[in-house]
Amino acid sequence: MSDQFISIYQSGEEQLLxxxxxxxxxxxxxxxxxxxxxxxxxxxGVCCRIxxxxxxxxxxxAGKGAQKGICGATADVIVARNYARMVAAGTAAHSDHAxxxxxxxxxxxxxxxxxxxxxxKLMSLAKEWGVNTENRDIYEIAHEVAEIALNEFGKxxxxxxxxxxxxxxxxxxxxDLQIKPRAIDREIAxxxxxxxxxxxxxxxxxxxxxxxxxxxxGWGGSMxxxxxxxxxxxxxxPRETEANLGVLDEKQVNIILHGxxxxxxxxIVMASLDPEMQKLAKEVGAEGxxxxxxxxxxxxxxxxxxxxxxxxxxxxEMAILTGAVEAIIVDVQCIFPALAKLSDCxxxxxxxxxxxxxxxxxxxxxxxxxxxxxxxxxxxxEAIENFKNRKNEKVFIPEIKSNAVVGYSxxxxxxxxxxxxxPHIDPMGTVKPLADVIKAGVxxxxxxxxxxxxxxxxxxxxxxxxxxxxxxxxxxxxxTGCAAQAAAKAGLLTKDARKLAGQGLATVCELVDIxxxxxxxxxxxxxxxxxxxxxxxxxxGIDNSDLPVAGIAPEWMSExxxxxxxxxxxxxxxxxxxxxxxxxxxxxxxxILTNRVENMTxxxxxxxxxxxxxxxxxxxxxxxxxQKLGI
Ligand code: SF4
Ligand code: MSK
Numbered sequence: 001m002s003d004q005f006i007s008i009y010q011s012g013e014e015q016l017l018x019x020x021x022x023x024x025x026x027x028x029x030x031x032x033x034x035x036x037x038x039x040x041x042x043x044x045g046v047c048c049r050i051x052x053x054x055x056x057x058x059x060x061x062a063g064k065g066a067q068k069g070i071c072g073a074t075a076d077v078i079v080a081r082n083y084a085r086m087v088a089a090g091t092a093a094h095s096d097h098a099x100x101x102x103x104x105x106x107x108x109x110x111x112x113x114x115x116x117x118x119x120x121k122l123m124s125l126a127k128e129w130g131v132n133t134e135n136r137d138i139y140e141i142a143h144e145v146a147e148i149a150l151n152e153f154g155k156x157x158x159x160x161x162x163x164x165x166x167x168x169x170x171x172x173x174x175x176d177l178q179i180k181p182r183a184i185d186r187e188i189a190x191x192x193x194x195x196x197x198x199x200x201x202x203x204x205x206x207x208x209x210x211x212x213x214x215x216x217x218g219w220g221g222s223m224x225x226x227x228x229x230x231x232x233x234x235x236x237x238p239r240e241t242e243a244n245l246g247v248l249d250e251k252q253v254n255i256i257l258h259g260x261x262x263x264x265x266x267x268i269v270m271a272s273l274d275p276e277m278q279k280l281a282k283e284v285g286a287e288g289x290x291x292x293x294x295x296x297x298x299x300x301x302x303x304x305x306x307x308x309x310x311x312x313x314x315x316x317e318m319a320i321l322t323g324a325v326e327a328i329i330v331d332v333q334c335i336f337p338a339l340a341k342l343s344d345c346x347x348x349x350x351x352x353x354x355x356x357x358x359x360x361x362x363x364x365x366x367x368x369x370x371x372x373x374x375x376x377x378x379x380x381x382e383a384i385e386n387f388k389n390r391k392n393e394k395v396f397i398p399e400i401k402s403n404a405v406v407g408y409s410x411x412x413x414x415x416x417x418x419x420x421x422x423p424h425i426d427p428m429g430t431v432k433p434l435a436d437v438i439k440a441g442v443x444x445x446x447x448x449x450x451x452x453x454x455x456x457x458x459x460x461x462x463x464x465x466x467x468x469x470x471x472x473x474x475x476x477x478x479x480t481g482c483a484a485q486a487a488a489k490a491g492l493l494t495k496d497a498r499k500l501a502g503q504g505l506a507t508v509c510e511l512v513d514i515x516x517x518x519x520x521x522x523x524x525x526x527x528x529x530x531x532x533x534x535x536x537x538x539x540x541g542i543d544n545s546d547l548p549v550a551g552i553a554p555e556w557m558s559e560x561x562x563x564x565x566x567x568x569x570x571x572x573x574x575x576x577x578x579x580x581x582x583x584x585x586x587x588x589x590x591x592i593l594t595n596r597v598e599n600m601t602x603x604x605x606x607x608x609x610x611x612x613x614x615x616x617x618x619x620x621x622x623x624x625x626x627q628k629l630g631i
Pocket of ligand 1: 048054055056071073078
């Protein structure tokens with residue numbers, strides 16, 4: 001099924017690239033070719049421009065060329081500093097997203113645009129954080145919970161609240177290593193301070209600080225992003241959708257939602273359903289309004305509303321090349337600035353909405369949360385009015401799409417697991433059935449496959465090949481971000497994909513009624529994966545690092561991915577990277593990340609660019625963990 005998909009997909013992609021040449025449109029491939037050979041110093045992470053005495057580039061080869069920067073920083077220090085700054089930027093991106101979501105809960109009201117949709121989740125979080133819920137209005141509780149979350153960013157004392165959700169053994173590891181993050185902004189500021197010229201000059205210390213900062217992402221910003229989005233917009237439940245560029249509809253006004261935060265996209269979904277907007281669409285000759293998501297915004301709206309998925313990171317240009325998109329609406333993160341110029345080749349309106357991400361050449365319509373619906377309607381109206389400018393002779397939509405089931409939040413997974421619980425023997429509402437099948441060996445393990453696309457690797461190929469190999473070997477896969485969208489396009493998020501699974505996994509999927517690859521949401525929703533891994537570990541009375549689980553980022557590209565990978569290993573879960581990070585200029589840093597860190601956190605990095613070899617290594621490591629556990 002997926003092999004067939006890949007060959008069909010590649011042909012659609014090739015046709016669009018041919019169309020780009022015909023239309024005189026520039027794509028990432030043209031720009032990649034113009035880059036010629038990538039800079040070897042940058043690739044190895046040994047270029048430093050932290051101060052104006054430089055830039056300095058040092059030789060990664062001992063005894064050959066400059067061995068130190070002007071200040072005396074060695075390759076080890078320069079590589080570790082660059083790595084630490086990537087972690088800081090990634091943590092900042094996820095956490096600043098979360099801050100906005102917490103602000104939205106703080107402004108939520110019964111008669112406003114933003115409401116509390118999951119009261120149960122809010123009440124349980126209020127209880128967890130010691131907020132009085134007796135005889136109080138739900139919105140009063142929501143505002144107090146939001147204020148506590150906002151204080152997590154800058155509180156002067158203590159450590160992050162969500163750390164207490166981890167298994168006790170893991171908390172002890174963090175305590176011993178002294179990497180429990182304090183306030184989120186504090187960790188980001190401290191690491192930027194420490195990597196300033198003339199501050200930390202020790203690679204191991206920089207990796208250590210990076211771990212603490214990254215935990216402020218996974219168990220701080222990202223977890224706040226997930227939990228608060230669920231409270232405001234609803235906790236996802238499994239729902240059906242379709243994925244790939246074939247979801248665009250020639251007869252409708254096509255609007256692509258691209259970026260990350262659900263605050264805007266949720267309002268656009270509501271605005272597009274408004275009868276006034278629907279009427280307007282008919283008046284311009286369209287049959288309706290067709291929303292399609294891309295990147296993590298796409299994940300947010302598909303798992304809560306079933307909005308179709310146009311594609312993942314790499315396809316943002318492809319979508320415009322179809323000539324059938326009236327507007328591509330973006331907020332923050334993973335947006336090519338190139339979309340402005342590319343949109344000019346077609347009638348597409350490229351609309352930026354966030355003051356945090358203005359782009360030259362785009363139409364900027366600022367989205368204001370305090371009059372969210374009005375802002376959203378203005379944006380949708382722009383798209384509708386643009387329908388008449390579409391040039392039919394420039395339209396080509398590849399007829400490729402797949403069915404998918406999306407929206408497996410932790411709560412939804414537990415609900416599925418309840419299907420096999422005998423309530424007279426076992427408690428309902430726990431991960432026990434999952435822990436049992438892992439222990440029994442019916443499932444050999446569980447793996448999270450996450451992250452982006454990267455032109456260094458064939459589009460989606462590594463994601464899909466690795467997923468197929470793991471499920472065939474009875475390893476259940478959970479996925480988020482652009483990896484999840486790759487899975488959706490390949491048909492791996494269907495119950496039908498069970499036929500690609502090994503016998504054990506296929507049986508579990510049958511009994512629990514799930515696909516072998518579970519869509520768990522957007523990049524911040526990797527916090528859902530942390531939660532479920534932690535729950536299984538707690539259930540078995542062990543630490544995360546003892547479990548036969550792993551994280552994989554086969555085609556990663558962003559600084560956010562570096563932060564994620566670092567908090568995943570800091571949480572005791574091995575992480576496999578399919579793209580080599582810019583650290584190879586320092587044997588010391590490579591040794592820390594791929595070897596010594598295991599003695600600290602119980603997990604380490606593996607770097608393997610060949611997807612089949614990577615999958616084999618994951619399977620080997622899973623068996624090693626099983627053996628150690630004696631299961
Ligand atoms: Fe060069 Fe040191 Fe300045 Fe970096 S911090 S640019 S290595 S002098
Ligand atoms: S959107 S960070 S390209 S996964 Fe979260 Fe995709 Fe990577 Fe952006």
